[in-house]
Amino acid sequence: MVLLVVSWPMSGTDTGIDCANCWIEIDRAALISNVQQLKAMLDPPSRFMAVVKANAYGHGMAEVAAIALRAGADWLGVFSPGEGLALRQAGMDTPILVFGPTPAVQLRDVLRADLRVTVASMQAAKAVASAAALTGAAAIHLKVETGTNRQGLTPEEITPATRLLAESGVRVEGIYTHFADIEDTTDHSFALAQLARFRDILARFAEDGWTVSVPHTACSAATLLFPSTHFNLVRVGIALYGLWPSKETYVSAKSLGRNAIALKPVMTWKTRIAQIKAVDAGEFVGYGRTFRVTRPSCLAVLPVGYADGYDRRLSNLSHVLINGKRAPVRGRICMNLTMVDITDIPEAAVNDPVVLLGQQGEEAVTAEDLARLAGTINYEIVTRAAPHAPRVIVG
């Protein structure tokens, strides 16, 4: 196995993961396979955007972006202008769309770096128009409201915004929208109604004499389920990382005969046993004494806690993997430490690797397992995993 340590400030005595309390391994082969399989679902002229916002859903933005581009991604999607500028500084010259708002003070730098700004309000259109008057030509994407009521120009605002932008030499390269209810349900009538509204908006745009080369709507669920949403670009996040957007999406894909894709989880989150201690029957474990051992037990203390994104709601619920066996979390997860029961793993030793999320031997702890136990979604589990820990590319 090849290990390449990335995103890790090396200083003093740091030697990478040897000094880290926990770390995240990125499976390069899995990521490449996901990009290639997802791309294979598209027909020309549809292109593939790797959504790498939020540190590539916790996987490490620059590293994921570089691998995804080499695997065939055509575009990158980020939330903030800072993320886009960081990718440019890392040498990526591919088209990059900024989904979130771009503050007026950043607009000139962003346009000069040829990042595609999202214009989702008249105010944003005015700000981009005045910045472009200074920087020269720019290409932007209009985000239009079709029912999510999050970001988006109303249908009535689209023509005035486009006119204002055109007067300042700004080209509307893309028009896009985002589905409100495509992942969490097997009833896609609302999403399809949004799609119909989007098509009306495109038709009206053309009737008004404007042209747009990159209309787009599809997130992972739409990409997996509905080719009619693909248009000229799909914006894929969670599936890129080898995760289905939800159980409902998987069930829908199965009923549509579109589940042949074998998504491979990309992230493995690891730590090591810091200490092993024997505990007598009747002793309590951790803050609040929420767990009491009923037999003489052996606990492993792990140097990872909720400050690292190991969610406190997993206290007394989740398992970790040690030597390919499941070790249950005992007591409350602390800020920096977690205790697990290794009574049934007698061979476990200090410094042994521990899998918090991922596969070890025949066993796996999935993002979906942790999400179910913590009352959240797989997106949140991976995105919040160990934000300050090193990301290591394996394979």
Ligand SMILES: Cc1ncc(COP(=O)(O)O)c(C=O)c1O
């Ligand atoms: C505008 C936009 N497009 C695409 C995505 C990717 O969504 P998914 O991770 O479900 O593919 C997101 C994620 O939130 C988004 O905000």
